[in-house]
Each structure stands twice: as C-alpha cells, then as structure tokens.
Amino acid sequence: MTDLTPTYRFAPAFQAPTGSAIRELFKYLSLPGMISFAGGYPATAFFDQPHLAAAAERALRESAVDCLQYAATDGLPLLREQLAGLMGRRGAAVTVDDLMVTTGSQQGLDLLIKVLLSPGERVLVECPTYPAALQAFRLAGLQVDSAVTDGDGLDTDSLAEQLARQPRGSLRLLYCVPTFANPTGACLPLERRLALLALAVEHDFLIVEDDPYGALRFTGQEVPSLLALAPQVDGASGRVVHLSSLSKVVAPGLRIGWLIAPAPIRQRCVIAKQTVDLCTAPWAQQIAALYLADGALERALPALARGYGEKCARMLAGLEGLSDVVQVSPPQGGMFIWGRCRGGVDASALLQRAIEERVMFVPGSPFYAAHPDASSLRLSFAAPSLEQIDEGLLRLGRAAGRLL
Structure with a gap:
C-alpha cells in the first residue's frame, strides 16, 4: 500500500x-x-489606561477611515510626525522622511537582516546580548561573533584590538543595546560611544542601535544616543540605524516600533515590509499618534x-x-x-x-x-x-x- x-x-x-x-x-x-x-x-x-482608552475612542470617532483601512507601509503621517518630534526631544534631529513605523522594533531588525545581509556574512554582538537578536541572526545563516563587555557595556579598547586583526570591511554590522542593555543593564559612557562611532568609520561597518529602554533612566546622567552623536564624528553620519519602540514605555500590546535609517536602507526596508504585513495595524498607529500628540507620554x-x-x-x-x-x-x-x-x-x-x-x-x-x-x-x-x-x-x- x-x-x-x-x-x-x-x-x-x-x-x-x-x-x-x-x-x-x-x-x-x-x-x-x-x-x-x-x-x-x-x-x-x-x-x-485612561489616556490610552481616550486615544482609542477618539481614533475611531474622528479617524475611522484611517483606523480601519489599509495604510502606507512606512506608517501613518501623524504617527511619523509625532515620532520624529519624540526623537528630537531625545536629542536626535530627524525628519518624518527619516523614519518608518514597524510592528515592534524586532520587526525593524528582521527587515534590516533581509535587506543588508546574506548567509555567511559576519555580524558582531555584545557579550552577552539580547537573545531574540541572536535568534534572528542565526536563522538568517549569519556568522555571529562577540565583542567584550564590562560593567559599562562595550569595551571599545578591546573592540579596537579585535577589529585591527581583521580586514577593513569584513564586519558588516554591529548590533548593540548601548543604553540599559538587555541583559546587563549597562549604559555605554559618552567617550565609548564616540570611540565606537569612530571605529565604525575606520573599519567600515554599520551600527544597529537598539534603544527600547533609553527613556527609563532613574539615576545618573543622561547620555545621548549613538544616532544623536553620529554627526559629531567625521564620517559617522549614515552609519547608525536606530531602532526603538513604545512597548516598554506605553504598552507592548500596541506593537508600535520605528526604524531610523539612511534613505537607501530605509527604502529597501519599506519594500521588505510590504511582503510581510503590508503595514503596521493602522488602528494601533492612530491610537499611538493621538496618545503622543496629547503629550500623555x-x-x-x-x-x-x-x-x-x-x-x-x-x-x-x-x-x-x-x-x-x-x-x-x-x-x-x-x-x-x-x-x-x-x-x-x-x-x-x-x-x-x-x-x-x-x-x-x-x-x-x-x-x-x-x-x-x-x-x-x-x-x-x-x-x-x-x-x-x-x-x-x-x-x-x-x-x-x-x-x-
């Protein structure tokens, strides 16, 4: 049989x-x-919950079409405008055209892997690092190497020695959570951030800065993001892709994240996102936009x-x-x-x-x-x-x- x-x-x-x-x-x-x-x-x-409920009710009452219909893949204009303003208050001067909305920041990392990397290429992560990023890199067939960290995050002196032993350009991408890292909670000091940006220029690699926790500082002095600092280092502008999210500061159930990247990268990420979910849920986007516009966050x-x-x-x-x-x-x-x-x-x-x-x-x-x-x-x-x-x-x- x-x-x-x-x-x-x-x-x-x-x-x-x-x-x-x-x-x-x-x-x-x-x-x-x-x-x-x-x-x-x-x-x-x-x-x-009270202000989120008010934003949800208002979204459906005032913008039913925007909530219930398909939206542009890169995000609702009002939300992108609010997120650009949020980034400006965090010290990074970006425009609406610099960012796209993602379904959580994890989708942003997935899109970057799709448009930037091929199986066998090498990426560098902190040791230890966020395990969902490791999972994404491994499933993409990438070679994942580790960089030394200490209580302050990436040890840029050790990183410089590590990179000096390799041909320029052999490292495609470095992924890091420089502000209150997952899992260590470490916050990379200003001098190391500047040194990291200089190393990205010297060795020709892209930095992916994942920043879901940066707004949750409860002691110590604020430190600018790598994205905000990049213009201060010759050649570093355009070498930082910034990922962030409302999951930790508003609600993970919204699934609202965003990606800020140079136009050639961002445009390709938009095309890649079209094949995944067409657009992040417009209703959730409108709720988030109105919540931010009200100043509630x-x-x-x-x-x-x-x-x-x-x-x-x-x-x-x-x-x-x-x-x-x-x-x-x-x-x-x-x-x-x-x-x-x-x-x-x-x-x-x-x-x-x-x-x-x-x-x-x-x-x-x-x-x-x-x-x-x-x-x-x-x-x-x-x-x-x-x-x-x-x-x-x-x-x-x-x-x-x-x-x-």
Whole structure:
C-alpha cells in the first residue's frame, strides 16, 4: 500500500530550529502563586489606561477611515510626525522622511537582516546580548561573533584590538543595546560611544542601535544616543540605524516600533515590509499618534522612571541578603539586573530549585553567542510588585539554600 503521509521539506534554518529560551519558561507562569523575575514585561499597573482608552475612542470617532483601512507601509503621517518630534526631544534631529513605523522594533531588525545581509556574512554582538537578536541572526545563516563587555557595556579598547586583526570591511554590522542593555543593564559612557562611532568609520561597518529602554533612566546622567552623536564624528553620519519602540514605555500590546535609517536602507526596508504585513495595524498607529500628540507620554515618563527605580532599589536591597549566593551589577535604568552565582554554581540548577519554590528568573546562557557563562543570570524587577519582589527573593534564598 502506498504511504500517503505528506513529506515536509523545510528550509535549512528551520529543519531543527531552536525557540526562545525565555519563552520556554512561560509554561511555568500558570503554576499557582508563581512570581516571575524572568520576562522583560512592563508593569501592567503602570499602563496609562485612561489616556490610552481616550486615544482609542477618539481614533475611531474622528479617524475611522484611517483606523480601519489599509495604510502606507512606512506608517501613518501623524504617527511619523509625532515620532520624529519624540526623537528630537531625545536629542536626535530627524525628519518624518527619516523614519518608518514597524510592528515592534524586532520587526525593524528582521527587515534590516533581509535587506543588508546574506548567509555567511559576519555580524558582531555584545557579550552577552539580547537573545531574540541572536535568534534572528542565526536563522538568517549569519556568522555571529562577540565583542567584550564590562560593567559599562562595550569595551571599545578591546573592540579596537579585535577589529585591527581583521580586514577593513569584513564586519558588516554591529548590533548593540548601548543604553540599559538587555541583559546587563549597562549604559555605554559618552567617550565609548564616540570611540565606537569612530571605529565604525575606520573599519567600515554599520551600527544597529537598539534603544527600547533609553527613556527609563532613574539615576545618573543622561547620555545621548549613538544616532544623536553620529554627526559629531567625521564620517559617522549614515552609519547608525536606530531602532526603538513604545512597548516598554506605553504598552507592548500596541506593537508600535520605528526604524531610523539612511534613505537607501530605509527604502529597501519599506519594500521588505510590504511582503510581510503590508503595514503596521493602522488602528494601533492612530491610537499611538493621538496618545503622543496629547503629550500623555511626556507626562507619564517621570513617574514611570521613578516607579521602576523604586522597584530596582527594592530588588537590590533584597539581593544584599543573598550576597553570599549572587553577585549583581546595579543598573542606572531599564528593567534588568545582571548577576552571577558565586562559587561557579550553575544558574540552571538554581532555576530548577527556584521553580519548585514558585519563583522564576532567566539563566544567562541564552544571552551568549558562544562560550556561555553558566553561572550568570538575569533578574527583571519590572513586572512584579514591591511585595512580590520581597517574597520572590525570600523564595530564591530558600532555593539557593536547598541547592547549596
């Protein structure tokens, strides 16, 4: 008898794909009483629901056609205008024509990979770095190398030595989160930002600056983005592509991000986006545009940063009681605390004990392109309440006691 079972022939990258290690942990969220320090979710209590609801009602009442019909692939004019103004207030002088709207900033990275890179070409990432970026690069068949970091982010002196050993132009793209990096929370100092831009000119590569957390500073001095600084370095203008998002500061459910890039890159990204989703949801775009136009985000940001600062301080205070187990690096903003288990303890083993105690975090291994530090871990203070932070750290202490 003929076997009629269908045969599926997958593309090479998807013959045995690896999913997100962080999202694999979500199955534990349904356990009764689980406290999560794992995902980088914003605090639902901080969502500006009244003003978002007002913007949504107004969008449908005043702009039903714009909300319910297809829109231009690069985004609604009103939203692009508001985002250009937002970037101007952040120190980067851009025009409406410099940016396009994306369905979250992750789509912006995906579009860049499609239009700029071919399988086998080399990209450089921070060590450690954002795992969804690693996943995107690997699925595209790219060679992913790592650059040394320390408590202040990319070590540009080490990077200069690394690049000097390679032919100019062999590196196509460097991806980084210079402001409150995921996972380390590090913020690249001004002098290193200028040095990085100079290296991009000297060695002819493009910098992708991912900036979802830059507005969430709760201590220390503001540092301009790489995009804002590029005009100060000869030859650096046009070498920075900037990605950002409203996910961390307004609501991830909107799925509103944006990409700022030189015209040749941006135009090709628009064409690539046409084949993906035609346009980012116009209703969500109109809601975001009206929310920004009302000034609601600017009014909300100070309290938002203070709220996350309070949560971070609470977690750091609690971690002092676990200092014999975990060594951590205090951030100046963002949503994450990076640490290492003392004595070379495997963070994955600690996680298993922690889940039994009904608390979760993310082991650090998925954040490395190669040679992971098995003792490293990431804790997010963003989503849990202050009381949950206190209780979760008590549970983590019990888990460590059981393991050790």
